[in-house]
Amino acid sequence: MSLRQEKHSQSTSGEEPIHEVVDEAAVADDDNKHLNKDGLAESDSERDEAHAAVQTIDARGQKPLSEFKRFAMMTAATFAMICASTSYAYNIISGNIQNQYGYKFRDMSNISTVGMVFCYFLLPYGTLLDLFGPRIIYTIGCVLFPLGALLFGLTFQGVIGGSVVRFCVYNAMLSLGSQLFDLASVVVMLSVFPTRKGWVIALLKTMMGLGQAIIACMKQGFFAEHTANYFYFLIALVVVIGVLVQLLVKLPPYHLTNWELKHMPAEKQAKRLATRAVYLKQEPPMWRFYFGVAVLIALVIYLPMTSAIGAFCKDNISKNAAQTFAIIAVVLTCCLLLMMVPFPYLDRLTTKKTKSVDDEEKVEEAVETIEEGVVVPHAKAKNIETDIDYIAPQYQTTFLQSCCTLKLWCILWTMFCGVGAEFVIIFNAKYIYAALNKVPSTRPLPRC
Structure with missing residues (x-):
């Protein structure tokens, strides 16, 4: 009752x-x-x-971010995507392998398929990234890729023998090592620029696509007749960039790894999580993103143009001309370094003004007030800010719960059909080109 x-x-x-x-x-x-x-x-x-799921943010007492450091990380990550694009290095030298060893289409397809499987099976390494952070991922990439490239180079140099099984192993190490640069760089930079995720994805993924053409242009200009030296150059490139990204590219303080969540004191965790407010509220200078996109557009125009010239004028292209094409491509790529150059005037001109510290001091805890007999949240009067004022609400489901949703499987099916067809074309471009032009498939593709 x-x-x-x-x-x-x-x-x-x-x-x-x-x-x-x-x-x-x-x-x-x-x-x-x-x-x-x-x-x-x-x-x-x-x-x-x-x-x-909604968190209030308060930037009082937090130090402003250094945009030079943020964009130094962004620049290093952009060059790391060139290392990620080296997974397609096998496609560039597949003609040399076929000519030297007389392999058939089935053998070449087996080598590329094994490399592709190891290249995109990244779930175990994603777990390592969540547990320990990006440094261990970069370290594994800096070991696997140089080892695979070294074995390829020694094979073309005649130091060790080659076989289908050995080439499968070499290509697996090379492909997996390169893709680890993609995994670590994208995850970290999305956390460093939480309010500019679209720009980050546009820069990094476009650079990854252009990286193959840049490397192919350099191969044709500097290593056209020395395949072994081409692999030794890739080793040096990956090691140098790998060391730089390990020194520069780090998770922001508020992004705690699973190891830190289990072993770090609660007070220190709270202090680091509080820094998320600065990353959400401080607007990055947009001219740096604009400049990076402008360089990528220049490369998008320049690289296909040189490829077309190399394809239709291959009999009239001298070695010096090919080297000139490669040098221009390198110079355009190095222009991306200007993204991190300090330029206070442009920074102020292209940065939205945020609230001052005095305004932040006026923010108090949300209490209920009564206006004309109606209960009104005090947060409206004091303008309490939350994370969803700056970023879209995130999914709150666990991994297993997401696996039970139709939306996830629809996305997976779309990627399976679209990306699968894309890779079939990319890794068999040599044979598609030969069929369209009615030439033997052992003839190397024109590249600049």
């Missing part, structure tokens, strides 16, 4: 008091329910669960 109380109210007409019975349990239940945006009642537990 629920408790009942008797409420007496006196009528204005002087009549006998009216006895109104109110159910306290019903009142308490009504008090614990609120209307959501759809007009449906929701309990306090449901409301608290919804607000758990």
Whole structure:
């Protein structure tokens, strides 16, 4: 039985008091329910669960970020994507392998397929990234890729023998090592620029696509007749960039690894998590992104143009001309270094103004006030800010819960069909080119 109380109210007409019975349990239940945006009642537990995913941010007491350091990381990550594109290095020298060893299409397809499988099976390494951070991923990449490239180079130099099985192993190490640069760089930079994820993806993924053409242009210009030296050059390139990214590219303080979540004291975790407010509120100077995109557009125009010239004028292209094409491609790529150059005037011109520290001091804890008899959240008056004021709400489901959704499997099916067809074309471009031009498949593709 629920408790009942008797409420007496006196009528204005002087009549006998009216006895109104109110159910306290019903009142308490009504008090614990609120209307959501759809007009449906929701309990306090449901409301608290919804607000758990939304975090208030407060940048008071936090040091401003160094944009030079942020864009130094971005520049290093952009060059790391060139290392990631070296997974297609096998496609550049596949004609040399076929000519030297007389392999058939099935043998060449087996080598490329094994490399592709190891290249894109990255779940174990994603677990390592979540557990320890990007440094271990870069380290593994700096070991696997140089080892695979070294074995390829020694094979073309005649120091060791070659076979289909050996080439499969070499290509697997080379492909996996290169893709680890992609995995670590993208994850880190999305955390460093949480409010500019679109620009980050555009720069990094476009650079990864252009990296193959840049490397092919350099191979044709400097190593056309020395395949072994081409692999030794790739080793030096990957090692140098790998050392730089290990020194520069780091997770922001608020992005805690699983190891840190388990072993770091709670007070230190809270202090590092508080730095997320600065990464959300401080606007990056957009001219740096604009400049990076402009360089990529120049490369998108220049590289296909030189490839077309090399394909249609291959009999008239001298060695000096090929080297000139390669030098221009290198110079254009190195222009990306200007993204991190300090330029205070352009920084101020292309950066949106954020709230001052004085405004931040006015922000207080949310309390309830009464205006004209209506309960109004004090956060509206004091403009309490949350993370969703700067970034879109994230999915709150676990990995296993996401695997049970139709949306995830639709995305997977789309990628399976689209990306699968893409790789079939990329890794068999040599044979498609030979079929279209009615020439033997052992003839090398024109590259500049």
